[in-house]
Amino acid sequence: xxxxxxxxxxxxxxxxxxxxxxxxxxxxxxxxxxxxxxxxxxxxxxxxxxxxxxxxxxxxxxxxxxxxxxxxxxxxxxxxxxxxxxxxxxxxxxxxxxxxxxxxxxxxxxxxxxxxxxxxxxxxxxxxxxxxxxxxxxxxxxxxxxxxxxxxxxxxxxxxxxxxxxxxxxxxxxxxxxxxxxxxxxxxxxxxxxxxxxxxxxxxxxxxxxxxxxxxxxxxxxxxxxxxxxxxxxxxxxxxxxxxxxxxxxxxxxxxxxxxxxxxxxxxxxxxxxxxxxxxxxxxxxxxxxxxxxxxxxxxxxxxxxxxxxxxxxxxxxxxxxxxxxxxxxxxxxxxxxxxxxxxxxxxxxxxxxxxxxxxxxxxxxxxxxxxxxxxxxxxxxxxxxxxxxxxxxxxxxxxxxxxxxxxxxxxxxxxx
Amino acid sequence: xxxxxxxxxxxxxxxxxxxxxxxxxxxxxxxxxxxxxxxxxxxxxxxxxxxxxxxxxxxxxxxxxxxxxxxxxxxxxxxxxxxxxxxxxxxxxxxxxxxxxxxxxxxxxxxxxxxxxxxxxxxxxxxxxxxxxxxxxxxxxxxxxxxxxxxxxxxxxxxxxxxxxxxxxxxxxxxxxxxxxxxxxxxxxxxxxxxxxxxxxxxxxxxxxxxxxxxxxxxxxxxxxxxxxxxxxxxxxxxxxxxxxxxxxxxxxxxxxxxx
Numbered sequence: 001x002x003x004x005x006x007x008x009x010x011x012x013x014x015x016x017x018x019x020x021x022x023x024x025x026x027x028x029x030x031x032x033x034x035x036x037x038x039x040x041x042x043x044x045x046x047x048x049x050x051x052x053x054x055x056x057x058x059x060x061x062x063x064x065x066x067x068x069x070x071x072x073x074x075x076x077x078x079x080x081x082x083x084x085x086x087x088x089x090x091x092x093x094x095x096x097x098x099x100x101x102x103x104x105x106x107x108x109x110x111x112x113x114x115x116x117x118x119x120x121x122x123x124x125x126x127x128x129x130x131x132x133x134x135x136x137x138x139x140x141x142x143x144x145x146x147x148x149x150x151x152x153x154x155x156x157x158x159x160x161x162x163x164x165x166x167x168x169x170x171x172x173x174x175x176x177x178x179x180x181x182x183x184x185x186x187x188x189x190x191x192x193x194x195x196x197x198x199x200x201x202x203x204x205x206x207x208x209x210x211x212x213x214x215x216x217x218x219x220x221x222x223x224x225x226x227x228x229x230x231x232x233x234x235x236x237x238x239x240x241x242x243x244x245x246x247x248x249x250x251x252x253x254x255x256x257x258x259x260x261x262x263x264x265x266x267x268x269x270x271x272x273x274x275x276x277x278x279x280x281x282x283x284x285x286x287x288x289x290x291x292x293x294x295x296x297x298x299x300x301x302x303x304x305x306x307x308x309x310x311x312x313x314x315x316x317x318x319x320x321x322x323x324x325x326x327x328x329x330x331x332x333x334x335x336x337x338x339x340x341x342x343x344x345x346x347x348x349x350x351x352x353x354x355x356x357x358x359x360x361x362x363x364x365x366x367x368x369x370x371x372x373x374x375x376x377x378x379x380x381x382x383x384x385x386x387x388x389x390x391x392x393x394x395x396x397x398x399x400x401x402x403x404x405x406x407x408x409x410x411x412x413x414x415x416x417x
Numbered sequence: 418x419x420x421x422x423x424x425x426x427x428x429x430x431x432x433x434x435x436x437x438x439x440x441x442x443x444x445x446x447x448x449x450x451x452x453x454x455x456x457x458x459x460x461x462x463x464x465x466x467x468x469x470x471x472x473x474x475x476x477x478x479x480x481x482x483x484x485x486x487x488x489x490x491x492x493x494x495x496x497x498x499x500x501x502x503x504x505x506x507x508x509x510x511x512x513x514x515x516x517x518x519x520x521x522x523x524x525x526x527x528x529x530x531x532x533x534x535x536x537x538x539x540x541x542x543x544x545x546x547x548x549x550x551x552x553x554x555x556x557x558x559x560x561x562x563x564x565x566x567x568x569x570x571x572x573x574x575x576x577x578x579x580x581x582x583x584x585x586x587x588x589x590x591x592x593x594x595x596x597x598x599x600x601x602x603x604x605x606x607x608x609x610x611x612x613x614x615x616x617x618x619x620x621x622x623x624x625x626x627x628x629x630x631x632x633x634x635x636x637x638x639x640x641x642x643x644x645x646x647x648x649x650x651x652x653x654x655x656x657x658x659x660x661x662x663x664x665x666x667x668x669x670x671x672x673x674x675x676x677x
Binding site: 076122 | 431432435443446512513514515518671674
């Protein structure tokens with residue numbers, strides 16, 4: 001095999017047979033032995049081929065059930081493909097989950113040894129690396145404590161520390177970055193980049209397009225077990241977002257079809273409303289939910305740069321108040337404060353909102369970049385700063401997709417001259 | 418189809434020992450008497466059986482107590498090892514689903530505990546042998562070691578067949594429990610083999626444990642060497658069975674993990 005290639009996957013397919021009725025016990029088999037068990041075939045992977053070069057940071061993205069994890073498990077040798085072949089050039093560190101074999105009843109120290117051996121280290125190697133592992137995990141004080149008493153973040157830290165010191169040439173990782181606080185996440189990613197510098201190969205399955213775009217050299221997009229697109233990270237990530245967008249809009253469309261036509265016109269499509277959980281405190285007003293709509297007042301969560309966005313705040317008032325003050329702010333998912341408005345400062349009379357039970361803000365031609373955004377909303381007493389009710393982060397976020405591959409959080413009107 | 422895989426990158430002995438050590442720690446954690454149960458459990462059974470049978474049925478048998486002990490120690494090794502071996506793959510499903518580990522390695526590591534427990538029981542047995550003044554010679558002990566290895570061998574053979582089957586047929590553990598008690602009474606443990614008529618004896622020899630237990634008693638207590646040709650026939654049957662079990666495990670490992 002060519003020495004530049006770390007992993008070569010040649011036309012692999014994998015089908016799972018899902019019995020429609022599971023017959024695991026003899027009694028069931030005896031009683032129904034004449035009936036043949038009917039298997040439903042589920043094609044987890046269909047004819048996927050690819051090559052990963054040595055030293056490459058390769059990402060696999062796709063929706064749930066698209067075959068990402070099956071693919072990784074085949075690379076790791078856990079599943080055997082039905083057809084096709086996999087060739088791996090170099091030692092593989094197959095941890096599809098951090099802390100495989102972690103035993104909650106054992107101490108952190110014992111778990112380092114257990115996990116380390118499972119990852120292919122010898123006792124001597126672990127003993128040699130033991131202090132470095134603990135140092136990296138920052139868990140010196142807790143190392144003799146049973147792992148069941150660790151917080152989940154601490155468990156991840158311990159597991160990741162063992163994993164990176166397992167030090168193999170090829171790393172397989174499944175969604176490991178989903179857990180852990182942002183500090184530790186960035187520490188992990190720095191470590192990944194170190195690996196890359198050492199010419200090690202990393203295969204990462206992730207949902208986080210941000211991570212995928214930032215770190216991966218190439219991405220493979222799987223959809224229903226098929227390789228839809230393999231290529232540069234940015235192009236594939238953009239394709240994935242667009243696909244998701246059309247899925248989302250199809251979903252909304254189907255929902256709307258189910259309702260009768262009048263309702264659709266009356267712009268009252270309640271698309272899985274997420275109510276904001278609150279303690280029933282007797283307040284003058286409560287924010288009930290926050291919705292994102294397009295300019296025709298249809299529910300929508302994914303927007304293109306330059307489209308109109310309507311944010312609707314549903315609230316209920318408990319006392320006969322005749323004036324309220326509404327404040328709405330847009331934040332990006334990374335908590336950057338983008339834009340905030342306030343009815344008091346804008347000299348808007350809020351009586352009409354009180355009658356309707358909701359207030360709409362129409363943002364025209366949103367100049368936001370590709371990202372996810374959430375809303376922070378508050379209701380204040382009129383003429384004073386006194387807070388009545390407040391939602392720190394809307395349960396749903398909206399997503400913006402730029403047409404081109406510009407980066408950054410806002411979209412400025414520009415021209416190359 | 419070829420798979421160029423990392424079969425050589427695990428350090429087998431370290432992994433087996435580490436998994437076994439975890440099993441040991443888990444088994445006795447939080448229990449007061451801890452590892453003493455290794456002795457206590459078979460010893461209590463021994464006391465009960467000894468009380469019942471040596472007084473009621475086999476009053477006139479010389480050395481009944483020590484014969485019973487030999488049989489029980491060997492039997493508890495066999496029943497423990499086969500049971501944990503059969504359960505081992507499902508017990509470790511959480512690991513197998515996440516990382517590649519050869520199945521045989523999981524099965525063997527699960528039997529380490531039984532082997533250790535057996536070793537400690539063996540020490541007690543030898544203390545008894547000294548106390549009863551029937552301590553065997555070197556030749557007898559070396560033949561006895563062959564018997565022990567064969568018991569471990571047939572336990573592994575069973576586990577290699579049963580562990581993957583158990584993933585598919587979850588009734589197997591219940592069936593094996595029943596079979597074990599059948600085999601227990603079909604082995605010359607609580608009674609001497611001479612207590613049954615000859616034609617029944619030859620049926621009993623279909624049970625592999627019968628020959629091994631009986632021959633062990635002859636070696637350790639009567640200080641004789643039981644018929645060597647029988648042992649050779651036994652080994653001649655055992656080896657293809659063992660190889661067959663390895664083949665079976667390898668063959669059934671293909672789509673096993675997704676069924677766990």
